[in-house]
Amino acid sequence: MPLKHILGADHVVITVRDLDASAAQWKRLGFTVSPRGTHSPQMGSGNYTIMFGDDYLELLGILAETDQNKPTRDFLAKREGIERTAFTTDDAAAGAAELKSQGLEPLGPVHFGRPVELPGGGTGEARFNVFRWPLVEAPGGMRIFACQHLTRETVWIPELQKHANGATRIARVEILSADPKAAAAHLSRLIDEPVSAEADGIYRVPSGGKRADFLFYDQAVLAKRYPEAVRQGATSESAVAIVLGTDDLAKAKAVPGAVAHGDAASIPAEAANGVIISFIAG
Template sequence: MARPLDHLVLPTADLEIARERLGRLGFTVAPRGVHPFGTENCCVYFEGGTFIEPLAVADEAAAAAAAKTGNVFVARDRFYRESFGPEGFSAVVFGSEDADDDHRRYVESGISAGDRLDFSRPFVDASGKSDIASFRLAFAAEPGMRGTFVFACQRVNAPRVDRAALQAHANGATGIAEIVAVSGDPAGMADFLRVAADADGSAANGSGILELPNARIATLTPDRYSQRFGLPCDPHGSLAFAAVVFSVRDITFLRTHLASGNIDHDMRGNRIVAAAAPGQGAAFIFEEHS
């Protein structure tokens, strides 16, 4: 079975701008989390364990030192920011039970992006209760992926805290339904993602769609992306992550909420489209799912 979606990494210049933007979109944003290598985040969690991770640089010197010593997570983040600016959507992350095995597969498949990484950081829930979260990461990328990458994330120590309050969102969002990528070679990049997610051939149907156990990844041409969402697309490298599709309980309620938060958005068929903005590095698409 393919690896499940774990989370998405969205670089941002400033966590406070990200927190304000995500709050106006109706998301509950977790307290600030600090990494031991110069970056920091403020995550948005969903039912089922997936989340989005707005990521900022908190300590430039520490981040530079980490990248220089082979920290792939920081190095790819820096490469992305240097290439495309501080706002965007840099990585899709798969859940893993054995990141060592994923690293071995990536090396054998010729898609490893560098050395595996172990780290720990404090985690604080909405009530202020804290624990230590520990992770083991394995990284993958194709040579033409400029800053964009994927990685497998093994939660070596999952925090013993209650995330229920963090998973309740005023906009009615319940989870991530789909990730939308853009490429001039959708089938080829979907095959890369299939290998990275350890999915068999049945998970990819040859049209650029990869089915994960808890979400899907659609890789579209720039023209097809613009047709589907009504948004311009400026693709970079061989694969660019462009949009996140969220499931919501009530699309009419969501539209009212976005209007009250002064969020520009468009109705496109049965979905709401909010273009990328500072603090929101990707286009956010909302679809009603019961």
């Protein structure tokens, strides 16, 4: 039975070592990037967001060491890239209680916020309640958590949702695993969504509703899906690619360094903090 308070993928966290330089690079890739945000002191982190219609990408960096960000610091000691994916929750406390009823011990809920520069001047605040699945529960090496947005109007700002590359949504998050079947089953168990086996050893888990799907596969499948030039700089394990829908594939093909292949255009991982960014029509 699906979790009542988990409503599908909300955003993907791309953890980076140089936050401002990374934001500048993603702007060059055709994304509209929000002004820099600084989270509440206990979080010790800052971010830039890349907003779409219902979901978004988050570039996250560490500003000060805290207990809350130790997992992120441990991740960055190894590499940059997709550290975790958030699910939307309509009630973080109730969502955490659902996990407990399944025998899992959630971390949180934790409340925090960040100031937001508003279009036309002035400052607002974005506020959130979040909880995490246990750190050891990381399907395919990707951690997951849930985010309750208390102030959507200061996050989904219309001016931030228009991108030169045409990006409109997250279609898929793709995860490398030596045992993709087991990794997919792991995520399925954690979020109570079904696994479907596809051709070529790919396993798909929906995140819920019309939000992004998760695809699990191995290195051989990765090599078939993306040209070698696109795979340069990619991780050899865990979440490796984000597939975005675009309203005009020609816009994505025009991004500097983009590689056209099949019905997609992809940005090499070495140009996007270790993450393959692929665009498809729609």
